[in-house]
Amino acid sequence: MKVYAVGGAIRDALMGLPVHDIDYVVVGSSAEEMLAKGFRPVGKDFPVFLHPDTQAEYALARTERKTGKGYKGFHFYTDPSVTLEQDLLRRDLTINAMAQEVGEDGGLHGPILDPYNGQQDLAAKVFRHVSDAFAEDPLRLLRIARFAARFPEFIVADETMLALKAIVQADELRALSAERIWQELARGLVASKPMHMFQVLLNTGAAKTLLAPTLASQLSQEEFRESILAHLSEAGNSLEERCAVVLMNVPAVEIRSWADCVRMPIEVRDFSEIFSELLVLINKNQLHFQSVDVLAWFNRADVWRKPDRGQALLNLAQKIGLGVTSLIKAMRNAQALNTAEIIAGVAAEDRSSGERIGSAFEAARLAAITAALQI
Numbered sequence: 001m002k003v004y005a006v007g008g009a010i011r012d013a014l015m016g017l018p019v020h021d022i023d024y025v026v027v028g029s030s031a032e033e034m035l036a037k038g039f040r041p042v043g044k045d046f047p048v049f050l051h052p053d054t055q056a057e058y059a060l061a062r063t064e065r066k067t068g069k070g071y072k073g074f075h076f077y078t079d080p081s082v083t084l085e086q087d088l089l090r091r092d093l094t095i096n097a098m099a100q101e102v103g104e105d106g107g108l109h110g111p112i113l114d115p116y117n118g119q120q121d122l123a124a125k126v127f128r129h130v131s132d133a134f135a136e137d138p139l140r141l142l143r144i145a146r147f148a149a150r151f152p153e154f155i156v157a158d159e160t161m162l163a164l165k166a167i168v169q170a171d172e173l174r175a176l177s178a179e180r181i182w183q184e185l186a187r188g189l190v191a192s193k194p195m196h197m198f199q200v201l202l203n204t205g206a207a208k209t210l211l212a213p214t215l216a217s218q219l220s221q222e223e224f225r226e227s228i229l230a231h232l233s234e235a236g237n238s239l240e241e242r243c244a245v246v247l248m249n250v251p252a253v254e255i256r257s258w259a260d261c262v263r264m265p266i267e268v269r270d271f272s273e274i275f276s277e278l279l280v281l282i283n284k285n286q287l288h289f290q291s292v293d294v295l296a297w298f299n300r301a302d303v304w305r306k307p308d309r310g311q312a313l314l315n316l317a318q319k320i321g322l323g324v325t326s327l328i329k330a331m332r333n334a335q336a337l338n339t340a341e342i343i344a345g346v347a348a349e350d351r352s353s354g355e356r357i358g359s360a361f362e363a364a365r366l367a368a369i370t371a372a373l374q375i
Contacts, residue, residue, distance in 0.1 A: 001029040003058065004084060004099040005108055011095050014112070014122055024058040024102065025087055028080050031060065047078045061087040064133075085115045092140045093147075093160075094118040094128050121157075128157040135163040138172035142184035142210075145200040149191035156200065164204040173209045181210060182262040189242045195229050198246075212258035214250045224249075231320040240268050241316050244275035252276045274301045275313055282322055291370040294330055295362070298369075303331055330372035334365040 009022040026034070031047065038052035047060035060078040063086050088097040098118040103109045112119065121128050127144055134140055141164050144156065156164070167173065188197035198219050201207040207216040218224045228246060235241045243264075247255050252273040259269035274297075281289075281297045303310030310331055317324045342364045346356055 001033065002027045002084075003102040004113070005102055006088065006099040007091065007096045010098040010100055010112060011118070011122065014098075014119065022056070024056060025061050025084065025099065026058050027061045027082070027084050027087070029060060030080055031078070034058070034060070062090070063087070064090050084113065088113075088115060089131050090133060091130055092134060092137075092143060094121045094130055097130050125151075125154045126157050127154050127160055129160045129163055132163075134160070135166045135170075138167050138176055139180060139184075140164075141167050141173065141200075141204060141206055142176070142181065145197040145206075146184050146188040146191065148200045149188040149194050149197035152193035152196045156203075161203065164200075164206075168205045168209065173206060178261060178263040182264055185210070185262070186239055186243075186268075189246070190237060190239050194232060194242060194246070195225060198225075210262075212247070212250050212254055214254055215247060215258075218249060234320045235316060236319070240271040240312075243268050244272045244313075244316060245320065247272045248276055248279050250276060252280075271309065271313065274309075275316065278313060278317060278324075279322070282317075282324070289326060289330075289373055291330075291366055291373060294327060294369050294373070295334075295366050298331060298334065298365070303335065307335055326373055329375065330369040333372040334368040337361075337364050337368055 004025045004027065005022045006025045007023045009019045012019050031041070031049075034049045035041070039049035039058060040052070042048040042050060042057065047062055049058050049060075050056070051058060061082040061084060062078045063082055064077065084099060088099060091097040094116045095118045097114075097116045099113045100108045101110045101113075116130050127147060129135075129140075144160070144164065148154065148156070185197070188194055191197070198207070198211075201210060202219055207219060211219070219228075231245045231248075232242060235245050250258075255269065255273045255276055258264075259272075264272075277297060277300060281293055285293060298304075298310070301310045301313060311328075314324050314328050314331065318328070339361075342360050343351060343357060346360050351357065
């Protein structure tokens with residue numbers, strides 16, 4: 001029985017990047033032996049075990065055979081006779097198909113085992129798939145798109161681009177779970193160059209399947225890509241801000257529909273929707289903001305109960321060069337109103353009416369907004 005560290009940990013170490021997680025592969029062992037050594041199995045059909053002390057995941061060396069659609073349509077075969085080279089052969093990219101032996105002390109020892117020339121592709125900064133089995137797993141397209149955002153200096157090998165296109169043409173992407181699509185897109189959005197992820201999706205034809213229709217269409221236009229690229233460089237690094245910038249020209253109703261399809265977190269979805277509606281407000285009131293429209297957006301953003309979100313939305317607009325200084329003043333003006341005074345201004349016999357109280361607040365806020373916009 002031998003244990004190897006494999007995949008991203010070896011790649012990142014060779015690139016001089018911090019290594020956060022290590023994937024372990026066990027060669028020459030069986031499920032029975034792992035259990036006897038105190039390892040705890042994870043799931044029923046996947047040969048992965050948790051270390052009794054560290055709780056790190058250890059996977060038995062395995063081969064796999066495609067049995068159905070999607071990234072779950074595989075049959076795994078594990079046996080002590082499965083070699084490290086056979087296990088590495090099933091991995092996605094050569095730069096992720098390297099390994100190093102783990103000693104009794106838990107440290108890495110000996111040479112880098114690199115049967116598929118991953119170090120050569122790492123030096124050349126090329127994403128190259130390991131074997132023809134690559135095209136059988138649609139998740140790999142999203143992973144490479146995400147890697148392109150993380151490692152923007154890399155290029156996709158011509159033969160690997162053909163394999164990615166084959167995944168799209170085989171309609172394999174529709175077998176991906178919504179949660180996994182969002183997980184990979186989200187990781188790409190917060191990487192160093194998210195537009196590189198979208199470029200891979202465009203080049204492979206995957207954008208039409210995975211993205212909101214309007215966004216996929218907009219990304220095909222070079223002028224739009226350049227404007228979003230500029231805005232992303234000005235915006236912050238949070239997922240909410242980056243997602244909002246990418247979707248800022250997509251109608252809110254379409255954002256909602258797509259968000260539901262990919263299981264986007266509610267807070268990210270709402271931030272993006274409201275930011276899109278802010279852009280509509282700005283475009284509608286290019287010469288001068290109308291108080292009624294501003295109040296409607298404030299209510300939509302719920303700046304009364306969620307003032308931090310309202311401020312974050314307007315701060316983002318300001319960072320990417322949108323003229324919202326007057327909106328910020330109007331929001332602060334309206335938020336500073338004394339609620340007790342507003343209620344006191346309602347006739348005593350009407351104070352039990354939620355509708356009358358609500359109308360009083362609307363009127364007071366509208367007046368405060370109007371005053372701020374006139375300054």
